[in-house]
Amino acid sequence: MSFLSKLRYITVDVTGTLLAYKGELGDYYCMAAKSVGLPCPDYKRMHEGFKLAYTEMAKKYPCFGHAAKMPNIVWWKTCVQDSFNRAGYKYDEETFEKIFKRIYASFGSSAPYVLFPDSVPFLRWVRAQGIPVGLVSNSEYRYQDVILPALGINQDSEWDFGVFSGIEGVEKPNPRIFEIALEKAGNIAPEEALHIGDSMRQDYIPAKSLGMHALLLDRFKTPDAENWRKSGAPVFPDLTAVQEILESGNVDLLKKY
Template sequence: MSLLSKLRCITVDVTGTLLAYKGELGDYYCMAAKAVGLPCPDYKRMHEGFKHAYTEMATNYPCFGHAAKMPNIVWWKTCVRDSFIRAGYDYDEETFEKIFRRIYASFGSSAPYVLFPDSVPFLRWVRSQGIPVGLVSNAEYRYQDVILPALGVNQGSEWDFGVFSGIEGVEKPNPRIYEMALERAGNFAPEETLHIGDSFRKDYLPAKSLGMHALLLDRFKTPDADNWRKAGAPVFPDLASVQDLLNSGNIDLLKEL
């Protein structure tokens, strides 16, 4: 009997687990600026500017402005404008509007993302075993409605339900987002559910705090993975190795997750 037969649901993180960003942030900001006849912004300054602008927006208006009822496009427009200003580029309103529209459209498409080759096979395999799959992500609505479908990750064929922070108004590491996933799955018990993610703080700890099984992926060989292991987290290189684990008949392995 496989480990999978002991589970009633599997929840999966999205960014860093199923897909990754392609290229650098500066690539898309540069293309947007060049499209309106401007020089390419400095990559390093843009990266630092965006990092600080995003952190400030996420602190003041969490979950992409959900509680403040801020439209998604306004949240991103404020963040992108602040990113440019912090990087030393204060464009006039008309110019900025043209640049922003291109950036917003790019990140609302599949262009900046790449799907890991084992993601779709894994999701389909889990569902073929009669186990529902839920996505739990700190992401805005476009992940659910546009980006994932454009990448060939569709509700009904690769996943069954989703809990996205920009839609629900709660985000990791708040355990409530995992409680919502359990409710949406059909009120399964935490011990009947496995969560797979790539963040010790946002995925592993809150899922375990509810009594769920949890494991982490280390797709990029991060130095942090050694600390995850020392703290007791099972760490795997990819979803193919997780599938091998779940095909295993060693029930003691599940108790360790």
């Protein structure tokens, strides 16, 4: 019996695995500022300000404010305003409101994202084998409801169920998010599922800790990939390579890359 025939579900990470951010954060903040007649904020300061603001918000109100019952738009508005403040830009309430609406709308659309060309073919191939697909992502509800459909990744066409941190209230690397995926898959045994992601800490380790099969993608040739391999993780350059190995039926080839 081949490895593929033993699988009852495959779960897949989203950002870095199926899609990536397009351009720089500063591009979208610049466009928003220009829309109200203001000059572009400094890209570097804006990037650093956002990193600090996002980290603080994620710590105080994890899973996009799920436990605090904070509306998604309020979470992001607080984060974006703090980002500007940390970068040294303070706007009056009316001006900031206009800038924020532009930023929130941009990141709630397909504009800032690019889909890897092998993503849709791979997901459709998996489902054609009779294996359902679950998406497991540290993201808010707009990924499920707006962004993925806008990019052509649709439920019941490319995927069967989703576990999104902003909806479930738990995020990777907490293994609980993978337990939820197994439950949604029909309470299947961990060894009957394979998880594909791009982070050793957030994808591979927690999935393996439950007994799931797991592998990693190294789409951007990160220096960390060599350490992933040394630790025993199967690492692939893209989903096309993953499909080729799964089609071969030789589970030992999972360590080829």
